[in-house]
Amino acid sequence: MKTYKYPLYDQSNTIRIGNLLDDMWQVHVYFHKWQRQRYKDGLPYANYNDMDRHFKELKRTTHPHWKMLPSQAVQQELLRIDKAYVRFFKKLGGRPHIKPRQKFKSITYPGSAGWSLFNNRITLTFRKWHPKTRKWQYDKVAYTFHKHRQWHGSIKHITIKRDSCGTYWLCITTTYKDFKPLPATGKSVGADFGMKDAYLTLSTGEKIHHPQPLKHSLNKLRSLNKALSRKVKGSKGWWWCVRQLARLYRKISNQRKDFQWQLASKLCKKFDTIVLETLNLDGMKRLWGRKVSDLGFYQFVEILRYKCSKHKRLLKEIDQWTATTKPCSDCGFHNENLTLSDRQWTCPECGSHHDRDINAARNILRAGIAVT
Numbered sequence: 606m607k608t609y610k611y612p613l614y615d616q617s618n619t620i621r622i623g624n625l626l627d628d629m630w631q632v633h634v635y636f637h638k639w640q641r642q643r644y645k646d647g648l649p650y651a652n653y654n655d656m657d658r659h660f661k662e663l664k665r666t667t668h669p670h671w672k673m674l675p676s677q678a679v680q681q682e683l684l685r686i687d688k689a690y691v692r693f694f695k696k697l698g699g700r701p702h703i704k705p706r707q708k709f710k711s712i713t714y715p716g717s718a719g720w721s722l723f724n725n726r727i728t729l730t731f732r733k734w735h736p737k738t739r740k741w742q743y744d745k746v747a748y749t750f751h752k753h754r755q756w757h758g759s760i761k762h763i764t765i766k767r768d769s770c771g772t773y774w775l776c777i778t779t780t781y782k783d784f785k786p787l788p789a790t791g792k793s794v795g796a797d798f799g800m801k802d803a804y805l806t807l808s809t810g811e812k813i814h815h816p817q818p819l820k821h822s823l824n825k826l827r828s829l830n831k832a833l834s835r836k837v838k839g840s841k842g843w844w845w846c847v848r849q850l851a852r853l854y855r856k857i858s859n860q861r862k863d864f865q866w867q868l869a870s871k872l873c874k875k876f877d878t879i880v881l882e883t884l885n886l887d888g889m890k891r892l893w894g895r896k897v898s899d900l901g902f903y904q905f906v907e908i909l910r911y912k913c914s915k916h917k918r919l920l921k922e923i924d925q926w927t928a929t930t931k932p933c934s935d936c937g938f939h940n941e942n943l944t945l946s947d948r949q950w951t952c953p954e955c956g957s958h959h960d961r962d963i964n965a966a967r968n969i970l971r972a973g974i975a976v977t
Contacts, residue, residue: 607781610774611775611776613750613775622765626710628670628673629679635663636683637702639659673741675712677715678713678714710767711765713762728745730743757779759780761779763778764776785916787874793880794809794880795973798882801948806966820896866908869912876918878918878920878973879921880923880969883922923972934967938954948961
């Protein structure tokens with residue numbers, strides 16, 4: 606499946622989506638607390654069907670205002686909760702936690718129920734209480750989004766998201782399989798991640814540097830955080846500073862992702878086989894925390910993996926314990942005296958002069974595929 610993301614224009618009626626998200630958050634909190642109370646009382650776990658029956662009961666008794674919520678979106682939220690607990694029981698993840706209000710950011714509509722699309726407008730169906738007839742009635746509200754490209758395939762479901770900056774997004778998930786193989790080049794490359802000289806060093810000798818957007822925005826982040834600390838929490842100025850910080854962090858994230866997507870595309874166009882090494886990111890973060898987060902090694906590997914599957918390229922990853930730095934890429938001699946500060950060294954066995962990172966990239970390539 607493929608997901609297309611479109612921003613909604615600023616409209617006065619988006620406040621209804623915000624209110625809907627807040628009401629759905631209340632459902633989220635209620636059922637998590639309900640499951641925990643059942644566990645304390647010694648009752649068995651209530652699966653999706655039990656939660657759905659209980660929700661219908663609540664609408665008739667103690668929570669009649671939940672009748673205004675779209676049933677399809679509520680069902681998707683209950684499925685999310687059920688899936689999280691099933692993963693927990695299978696020991697595939699930790700105990701599901703209750704999201705804070707500001708972190709509950711999305712609702713999902715499956716199929717074509719509760720919404721309709723026409724060109725660049727989406728119409729959502731809300732329910733509201735009519736005081737004259739004293740009945741719930743349907744109210745259809747249209748929203749315009751920036752349709753910067755056409756989606757392909759049949760729509761599986763849609764998701765409405767709200768980010769930290771208060772911007773609303775429409776995510777359309779389709780059944781389209783994004784598969785566009787590139788012409789074969791017959792070339793292979795090994796790539797070594799680095800933090801000092803280059804972000805990525807290729808076995809061809811090319812060094813690629815990272816823009817490090819977080820490092821270049823530190824001064825602005827400091828000034829905004831200082832301004833935030835001087836404001837009264839919850840005031841209008843405080844919320845303005847929070848939004849400015851969120852916008853800056855979103856800009857940093859977009860700059861990092863743009864660099865990574867372009868680099869992944871460039872590697873897929875030039876090489877048929879790409880060999881990387883796995884990294885101990887937890888250990889690296891303990892030593893160089895902020896810089897490792899700024900470089901985003903794991904995110905780049907995930908993007909490259911998607912690009913390779915899309916363009917029919919082979920991505921291989923060697924184990925992190927494979928010796929790649931100390932062996933000579935020409936004769937295989939292990940230089941045990943090599944330290945982290947040595948960026949250049951000469952092999953005492955064959956006399957070859959090596960750049961530390963290029964030599965490691967060549968050894969990574971040799972470990973990944975048979976190279977003569």
